[in-house]
Amino acid sequence: MIPAPGLLKGAKTVPFAAGLAAHGDRTAVITADGPVTYRELAARVEQTAHRLGRERRLILLVGANTTDALVVHLAALAAGHPVLLVPGDHAEAVRSLIDEYDPDVVARPDGGAWVLDERRTVSAHSLHPDLALLLSTSGSTGSPKLVRLSHENLQANAESIAEYLGIRDTDRAATTLPLHYCYGLSVVHSHLLRGAGVILTDLSVADSCFWELFRTGHGSAIAGVPYTFDLLDRVGFATMELPHLRYVTQAGGRLAPDRVARYAALGRAAGWDLFVMYGQTEATARMAYLPPDLAATRPEAAGIAIPGGSFRLQPHPDWPGEDTGELVYAGPNVMLGYAESPEDLRLGRTVDELHTGDIARRTPDGLYEVIGRRSRFAKILGLRIDPQQVEAMLGRRGITSCCTGDDDALMVAVAGDPDTTDAALVRRMVTGECGLPPRAVHVRVLPELPRLTTGKPDYRAVRELTRPDPETPAAAATSAQADLCRLYAQILDRDHVTADSSFVALGGDSLSYVEMSLRLEEALGRLPDDWHTLPIRELGKPPGQQAEDRPNTRRRRTRTLETGVALRAVAIVLIVGSHIHLFTVKGGAHVLLGVAGYNFARFHLTSADRRERLRNLGRSIARIAVPSMAWLALITLVTDDYGLTTVLLLTSLIGPNDGFWFIEALVYMLVVVAAVLAVPRVDRTERRFPFAFPAVLTALGLIGRYDVFGLDARGHVPLVAGIFWLFAMGWAAAKATTVRQRLLVTAVALVTVPGFFGQPAREAVIMAGFALLVWVPKLPSLASVNRVAGVLAASSLYIYVTHWQVFPRLEDQFAVLALAASLAVGIAYAALATRVMRWRPSLRGRRTVTWRRTRVEN
Template identity: 35%
Template sequence: MELAYHGQRNREASVFRSSYPFSAIYWQPSGPRCCNCVADLALLLMTSGSSGAAKAVRLSYANLDANSRSIAAYLELSSTDRAALVLPLHYSYGLSVLNSHLIAGGSVFFPGISVMDGDFARIIDESGCTNLSGVPYSFELLERSNFRTSQSKALRVMTVAGGKLNADLIRLYRDHMRTKGGRFFVMYGQTEATARIGFVPPESLSDKEERIGTAIPGGSLTLVDDEGAPITQSGTAGELVYRGPNVMMGYGMQRSDLSRGAELEALNTGDIAVQDEHGFFRIVGRKNRFAKIAGLRIGFDIMEQALLREGIAAAVIGDDAGLQAYVIGEDSVERAQRILAQASRLPANLISATARDNFPRLASGKIDYACLQDETRKRRAEPRVVSGNVFDAYARVFYPLAVSRKDSFVSLGGDSLRFLQLVMELEQLGVDVPDGWERMTIAELGTHHPAVFSSKRDGARGLPTHLVLRAIAILLVVIQHETLWPVPGGSGVMMLLVGFSLARFQSTHLLAGRLSLALRSAINVLIPYFLIVAAYAVIWQTIPWASITLTGNFGYAEPERHEMIPYLYWFIEAYVQALIAFALLFAIPAVRRFAQTRPFTFSIGLLGFAIVARFSLPLFIEIGGRQIFAIYWVFHLCVFGWCAGFADSPAKKLVLTALVALVLGYLAFWETVWIGTTVKHLTIFAALLALVYMPRIRLPADTGRFVTLIATSAFPIYLLHRFVPELLMAPAAGILPVAAFHLMAIAGGVVAGIAANYAVAGLRNLLSRYSIERRTELRSA
């Protein structure tokens, strides 16, 4: 027997011939034993503890040997078999995979990576694995990673145990293995029986996928009623009892138990089952997974099955106080309550459902019901907190996306624009938002006490630096576009904030490969942009294709020829191109893995690439002065902002500061062609230092509210500010003094943007309210 281990860092499999460090108390046959323990005691293994406290199971050498031989027999294992072992060895199922292959003379391969890893299928195939065993949760993860589409040549056997696998998945993997000429085994077992108790022969996996099959070779299964009398009639439920040489010696609760011999001949499994006319058993519940509620005996497993039939994944618990269901997804809560009321015949006030992102699980992959019971007890003991106002604020800002109380700003794919809108909404609600609130769920945020917004409080905490910089940047853009004074740098700071926003709000999605969520932020930018493009197209009676394709900043089109809209919208094109660049980069699994393990190192490497592009590409691309709008000319600024988002230690901040000083110093004082260039790069440098070293900026309360208003309206100000002087004020151009005209144009552009922002927010709120009312009417109907 050889044990092959595939490590995370070393991509070559290593062969170990020494004993593996089991996470259990294991006596070697020839090694020393506790002086008080009996000679037959080989192993103390903990039960899963999925529905209560875990207990130590005493297993003998005879138990281990018998169960290993039985499993090897019905799986028809031989010395040519190699198992991919993804289950922990302190779990009876995982240990049985090792022992059954050991006794058959086969081998075991330890992949060392998750089944969700993109390389998992390739690695086990290259290792020559013939067998793969998993718990139901393992197969759920395999399905998410498209395992069935992989070309695994050697795999001939797959097995599932450790809980009930969804019938659809059983059919999928049954058919998958049949098409490959292999076999799929559904098995049943308990630690108290060493591991395996029953299995379904692959040829018997028909349309009754809920069955656990018949007893393993050498064992027998029967049913008994509440008084312990045998049940022989098919279709009658009773407790499942197993007899066989693999039944444990007994439990070990204290030291003295180690000296006791075998105490059991039969194992009362605690599972309630029925036997069909073919002799196959089906689990219908758990003996301790029942409660008498309002005089009715309610089986929690039966309730879970009722929900699952309606497509709702749930974990159901309960006690005398009522039935509690935990479901995946906020949209399943009301439907789950309705289904449970029908299935249990309990009054609605004794049934509650709570949405979760996922279920707590044990190392075996089973749902941790004990954890859910603790969670339920704690929630009942705490005063209920209503977060409806916070929820409504999220629903308004993220309309038309569906929002649940388990969502957070980041999980919803929030961006810098929505961040600012939500800050305003929460401030109006008087919610005290702590640092890092964007990663808190809506329910958690709703528990924070109302804030007292006074000048003292605002002065003490200050505003987020990126919010202040956004307000300053848009004002610089408006002023420079109107006056042509040498105060450039606003657009550069905005590009810096694009990268910082990606790092802060979208990096979780990018690193996880959820590119659609990361790109969702572009929708809020592109919709109003394309409305403006459409307006120009109508007025010009032609289509500005360069703007439609977001490539006008590449220097091949001219607004004068109506090929693109005015140059000032180049920033939107560069913004979208930067998003696409990040999405393409993180679409590569190897890049994501490296960025996940070493985010700052990856960021510096990306910065190096962007800097090289900035200095080298202009040598090969000749578009004259238009190159200042090209993505390669400004992408390094975006990456500077991205790096600032990951500079979370003094050393990283120092490295980033040195690189910024070197690059921007060169551009400001060596490559500069006029004073405006120097001002521009020094402004960007100051903004980056503020991002890295000043998380918040203290401002008086009134100033803070004004800055927040400007920052929140920054994008509509950018879109609309030039329409004020060029359209609305055009008749007054030769009448007003130049200074007055400039001042009114700047103020008018800002006011136009603020007004547009309020109008859009009002429309969004109106649509959101209508949507909520409509859903309420449909549910009532």
């Protein structure tokens, strides 16, 4: 790369950041908005380097998994400006580090845009020529103690990682970890070094949208800390079809050996490798890795030194034994040293090798095993926590405490009266300080803190006293979780519901979704956007903790209403009102076909295996067909309005069509789609191409929409053949994860809907409905509006079935009353039908046993 005029003359740079353009038109970054090539990324980096100026300055970058943040980071590295990378999800840490280090430029998000807040044109600091990056060692605490990394550190570590992982230019790694975390950052660096792609997202692996983006982006690499693997277990990772996945990496804390062995076996069966790794921020990211072929047989080992690095064991008096001692690492990725104030930014190398603080032993086969800690630092959920800093923080608030930790949790013992001291308040203080989720902080109030005979704190006793009783469910998984399990079982009519179950995994569909969301809002308050994919244990925590555990979840100050729910509520009112001639706004039923396809994709095309998908889809078809046929059978018995073909939902198939065409068409579509997806090869194709698959179905559906073969003139053609394209287009809308895909769905709607009826107003309603579905996932609303819309949406199918017998008796003289009565009868029938379909007395005793067992096991 030829240095741009904006780059600093004579300044040291990071070669892979300065050489992006060499990879040409290869894909560098993939986001939900589409791909970015290396050439395009290099141009943006160069442009931003110009904006950073000709004077070397300290850039504080508020980290985020976005293209804007990545561009600023690479521009600073390429131009020679030192970067202080801070967590973007912890405002207090950002403010603390700004106050402490007084950066010359602050790069941060502002609403929907990124800004460079230039505080001065010339640096206020003396910056060492080798200084490239500053990272925190203590998670999100805002601690002023930072690791000073050089340009050589970043380049050497990226090269080493790329070498032992065998990264290819065709690989594409997902950002499953934050950019400000050294592990997450190293994933980006090592792949950009090789000209590979980065799937840049802040979505959790628990979100189905993440997996859609990963598949469409041909993701080949996933990185995770131990908690990531907890989430992978919950979402059924073992049964997912990920055809491009080549390797999974794990670091950020110890993963239990049995889980290492299990994931290694899973990888062998599925065709990908598991790399277990060991590292610290002070070594830029990584120091050791376990070769994949040893993961199954030596899962307890940290492995061997990375290329270019080496270990030695320094004897420690508390850990006697041959080949045992403190693990000391040397290599080109070892930091320059620490910084505890702005004055330290002028320092060069003060550290030649890294004393890790871990006690290890070297086994006869040359592998290293970490067996203990020299100091009290703990790495919890990938965050490095200093218990002494937590004690100091509590001390400033007048609370005397002892803190310690392990790989799973931070244990806090507090001196005070157990009857009057608020342990929950202490937990909130600690989580706010450390950035840990509440479930990873155990607090116990004690009359006196445990101490050794020497008078020193007894941290072993603290661990024992604050560890949850294994015989007693944790506080967040007792009554709240059990109540939610009962609610899920009641609404979804399932027998075995546990805290690890989710709405989607239990076979929830669009009919039960609305009722479930309303009931959950009553029980829990506002719900996260992806609540239907979350396990119950995530929802069953005390109020507010879901957002704390999920740093990317923002609490809403105003209520919103899902567009799909709103469209169902509005459409059914328009349908009934237009039939009564109270007003004439047609097109609602065809909008509902699109919504049906949209909900089918959301609730039935999950990561579950093929058989489970089909079972859930079969239940949904029964919930549509059985109540409809029951009502029609009842009306046939008491009136002469219908015949047997209507009761059996056959009129649109064999003719002539009647008012129940929508129900019949929807059932036919779902049955046909279920039959197609029952074919294993088709099922695999849909999983591999989640957007292209419904796009092709839409194209096939347009054959019927335009009657390409002129079949309609030769005889009766089932109505479903001419309207299937609307269902398929709704399916595609749900799977459209990029702007280009959304634009394609919108364009298809705008081109194919006009002319279908020859009624511009009706067609405008359909196009507007699809546009909202594609581009506006939620609408601003009020709690009262949500309740009304929820009831109407949940009952829309039943209102459609029953209203034909209600409004004709009232419409001539009382049109408004006819509308109200039609809605009321449909809502009442929905409640009755739902209760009848859930009434399975033979299972009640078995359910009672299930709940008792759940309360004990969880």
